[in-house]
Amino acid sequence: MSDSKQLAAAPIRAAIAELDPSQTLSVDEVAALLAAPPKPELGDFAFPCFLLARALKQAPPAIAAKLAEQLAADPNTGFAAVSALGPYINLKLDPAARTARVVSAALDPAWGALPDGSGKTIGIDYSSPNIAKPFGIGHLRSTAIGQALANLHRTLGYRVVAINHLGDWGTQFGKLMAAFERWGNEEALLDDPIQHLYDLYVRFHEEAKANPALDDEGRGWFRRLEQGDPAAHAYWERFRALSLREFHRIYERLGVSFDHEWGEAYYNNMLAALVDDVKASGITEESEGALVVKLDDLGLPPCLIIKSDGATLYSTRDLAAARYRYEQLGFEKFLYVVGHAQAVHFKQVFAVLDRMGYPWADRCIHVPFGMILGISTRKGTLVFLEDILNRGKELVREIMADREGFTDAEREQVSEQVSIGAIVFYDLSRGRIKDYPFEWDAILRGLRPGEHGPTGPYLQYTHVRLRALEEKFAEKFGALPEALSGEATEALHTADCAHLVALLERYPATLRQAASELEPAVISRFLLELAEGFNTFYSSGTRVLSDDEAATRARIALVVAVRRTLAHGLTLLGVPCPARM
RNA sequence: GCACUCGUAGCUCAGUUGGAUAGAGCGCCGGACUUCGAAUCCGUAGGUCGCAGGUUCAAUUCCUGCCGGGUGUACCA
Incomplete structure (x- = not known):
C-alpha cells in the first residue's frame, strides 16, 4: 500500500x-x-x-x-x-507534495529496505546442482530465482539463510563409479574433469538401454558407498571436489553465494535416527519389501523411506534435511526453489513431516518453476551455462569494439557484466512457472546491435544514461541533492515526470508483492516500466541539465531517485549495474 | 486413467487478486541523432481473452464440464 x-x-x-x-x-x-x-x-x-x-x-x-x-x-x-x-x-x-515526498524518500539511503521481516528467519534451498554433472542452463533457473528471492528477503529485513543442497549422494553416484570403473581415464579426468565425468554419465545411460545389468552394477556401487566401502568413498570424495571447484567459479561470476553447502551427503549420519522416528510415529508400513508412508487419502503415491534393497532415497534425505534445518535455523518459512516436475515429491515430504507431528511442516514451501525445454543431461544435449556466459561476453565485446574511451580492463569487466545481465534477466523476466525452450538467440537477446526489447542490457543502458547525467551535474553544480522540497518541484509537474513519481512510489509495494508471490518477475516488470518511463522522459525534448539551475536541481533529484531505484532492483535480481557500457 | 500446470495480438508475455474502451515488448511498416549516450525514442496496424455453461450490477479474473500443450504418477533425483 x-x-x-x-x-x-x-x-x-x-x-x-x-x-x-x-x-x-x-x-x-x-x-x-x-x-x-x-x-x-x-x-x-x-x-x-x-x-x-x-x-x-x-x-x-x-x-x-x-x-x-x-x-x-x-x-x-x-x-x-x-x-x-x-x-x-x-x-x-497535489503534485508538489506528492513529488517532494516520493523523491525525497527515494533519495534516502534506506530506500528499498523495509522492516517487514525483522526478527524473522527464512531459509532458502536453491541452485542445488548434482555433483559430477556439468552446471547446465537448467541450473540457471533455480540459481537465479533462488538468489533473487534471497536478496529480496534480505532487503525486506529477514535473516536469510541460503543453502545449496548439493546433489552429492544417490544412485547416480553409483552409476558414475560403475562407468568410471569400466571406461574411465585418469588423464582425461585430470585434464577436464567435468567433461570426462559427463561423457561417462551419458555413455552409461546409452549402454544401459541395451544392457540393464549396468543399472544393477550402478546400484551395487551406491550400496558400497552407503556402507562405507573405502574405494567407493575415495571416488566420491574426488568427484565431489572436482565438481565443486567448477561450481564455485560459476557462482562467483553470477554473484551467487550461500551460507551453507549442506549437500545430501551432509545428512547421512542423521538418516538412521530419522528412519527410527518415522517408524516410531506409527505411520509407516511394509510394502513390496520397502518401508513406505501411504498417503492415499491425500491422493498422493506412497512416500518411500527405505528401498527394498535397504538403501535410502531422496525423500529420506529430504526429511532428515528439513528436520535438521528447522533445528538449526528455527525458520519462519523455508523455500525449496526446485522445478515443478518435483511437485509431487515435495507434497509427499511435507505430508510426512506433518504426520510426524511437526507443526512447522506447513512452513515448508515448494517454489516451483518451469523447465527449459530441449535439453537433457542423459541425452547429452545439455548446454553448459559457462558456454552461454562466454558466448554472451564475446557478443558484447564485438559491440564495444568500435567504442572509444574504454581500457582493456573495462572492456573485460563490462562485457562480463552485460552478458550476465542479459542472461540472468532473461530468466527472471517472465513468471517463474513458465516453461521456455532453449534458444541461443532468445537467451542472448539484446546483445546484438539493432536489437531492442525488454532485456537486461536495456535496463543497464538506462542506468548508464542516468549515471552519465549525475556525473555531468556534479561537474557543474557539485554534490547531488539528498532531498527535494515541495516548493522546488515545479519543473517536475509534467505528465512524464508524474508518471515516474507514481512508479517510484510503487517500489516498496512492488517488493512486498514480489515477496508474497515469491516471484522475482514482479520486480523485473517494474524495472522495465521504470526504465521505459525514464527513457520516454529523456527523449521527450526536455533537457535534464539546463541553464535554469532550479529546474535542473529538481530534475536531477528525480534522476538520482530513478537511478537508485533501478540499481537497487537490478542488484536484487543479480543483474550487475555497470557505470558505463 | 488420475494429479499438478499452462492456454490472452503472428511471436514472447502483462493484466493491480471481480471493475471504466483487455495492455506492453518483439517482429512488420513509417518516422526521430549539429545540444544531456540512438544498446534509445515516437507513430500505424494487429483480439470471438482455448470452447461451453454457471455465480452477479459487473468475469480474462471465481465455480463446473470439455478441448489442447507440458510435467508427474513407489524403490532415479
Whole structure:
C-alpha cells in the first residue's frame, strides 16, 4: 500500500461516513479499493462506488457524483482535483507534495529496505546442482530465482539463510563409479574433469538401454558407498571436489553465494535416527519389501523411506534435511526453489513431516518453476551455462569494439557484466512457472546491435544514461541533492515526470508483492516500466541539465531517485549495474 | 486413467487478486541523432481473452464440464 493511497483514502472514508453513517468501511479497506484510472489524465486514483450502491439504495453514478461534490467542497482533503465519471470518483493529488515526498524518500539511503521481516528467519534451498554433472542452463533457473528471492528477503529485513543442497549422494553416484570403473581415464579426468565425468554419465545411460545389468552394477556401487566401502568413498570424495571447484567459479561470476553447502551427503549420519522416528510415529508400513508412508487419502503415491534393497532415497534425505534445518535455523518459512516436475515429491515430504507431528511442516514451501525445454543431461544435449556466459561476453565485446574511451580492463569487466545481465534477466523476466525452450538467440537477446526489447542490457543502458547525467551535474553544480522540497518541484509537474513519481512510489509495494508471490518477475516488470518511463522522459525534448539551475536541481533529484531505484532492483535480481557500457 | 500446470495480438508475455474502451515488448511498416549516450525514442496496424455453461450490477479474473500443450504418477533425483 503506497502512502498516497493511504492519504487519499482518509478523506474519502470521511465523505462516505457523512453520506451513510452506518457505513463500516475502514481507511485501509477504502485504500485497497483505490485503483489506477485507465488513463493518467483522469487522475492519480479512482474510487469505484459499486459497493456502496446496496447500502445506499442508489445507483453507483449518483453516489459518485454526490461524494465527488462533497470532496470538492472540502478544502482540507489535499486533492488537487476531484471529479465523478460514471460510477467512479477520479482523484488528483497535489503534485508538489506528492513529488517532494516520493523523491525525497527515494533519495534516502534506506530506500528499498523495509522492516517487514525483522526478527524473522527464512531459509532458502536453491541452485542445488548434482555433483559430477556439468552446471547446465537448467541450473540457471533455480540459481537465479533462488538468489533473487534471497536478496529480496534480505532487503525486506529477514535473516536469510541460503543453502545449496548439493546433489552429492544417490544412485547416480553409483552409476558414475560403475562407468568410471569400466571406461574411465585418469588423464582425461585430470585434464577436464567435468567433461570426462559427463561423457561417462551419458555413455552409461546409452549402454544401459541395451544392457540393464549396468543399472544393477550402478546400484551395487551406491550400496558400497552407503556402507562405507573405502574405494567407493575415495571416488566420491574426488568427484565431489572436482565438481565443486567448477561450481564455485560459476557462482562467483553470477554473484551467487550461500551460507551453507549442506549437500545430501551432509545428512547421512542423521538418516538412521530419522528412519527410527518415522517408524516410531506409527505411520509407516511394509510394502513390496520397502518401508513406505501411504498417503492415499491425500491422493498422493506412497512416500518411500527405505528401498527394498535397504538403501535410502531422496525423500529420506529430504526429511532428515528439513528436520535438521528447522533445528538449526528455527525458520519462519523455508523455500525449496526446485522445478515443478518435483511437485509431487515435495507434497509427499511435507505430508510426512506433518504426520510426524511437526507443526512447522506447513512452513515448508515448494517454489516451483518451469523447465527449459530441449535439453537433457542423459541425452547429452545439455548446454553448459559457462558456454552461454562466454558466448554472451564475446557478443558484447564485438559491440564495444568500435567504442572509444574504454581500457582493456573495462572492456573485460563490462562485457562480463552485460552478458550476465542479459542472461540472468532473461530468466527472471517472465513468471517463474513458465516453461521456455532453449534458444541461443532468445537467451542472448539484446546483445546484438539493432536489437531492442525488454532485456537486461536495456535496463543497464538506462542506468548508464542516468549515471552519465549525475556525473555531468556534479561537474557543474557539485554534490547531488539528498532531498527535494515541495516548493522546488515545479519543473517536475509534467505528465512524464508524474508518471515516474507514481512508479517510484510503487517500489516498496512492488517488493512486498514480489515477496508474497515469491516471484522475482514482479520486480523485473517494474524495472522495465521504470526504465521505459525514464527513457520516454529523456527523449521527450526536455533537457535534464539546463541553464535554469532550479529546474535542473529538481530534475536531477528525480534522476538520482530513478537511478537508485533501478540499481537497487537490478542488484536484487543479480543483474550487475555497470557505470558505463 | 488420475494429479499438478499452462492456454490472452503472428511471436514472447502483462493484466493491480471481480471493475471504466483487455495492455506492453518483439517482429512488420513509417518516422526521430549539429545540444544531456540512438544498446534509445515516437507513430500505424494487429483480439470471438482455448470452447461451453454457471455465480452477479459487473468475469480474462471465481465455480463446473470439455478441448489442447507440458510435467508427474513407489524403490532415479
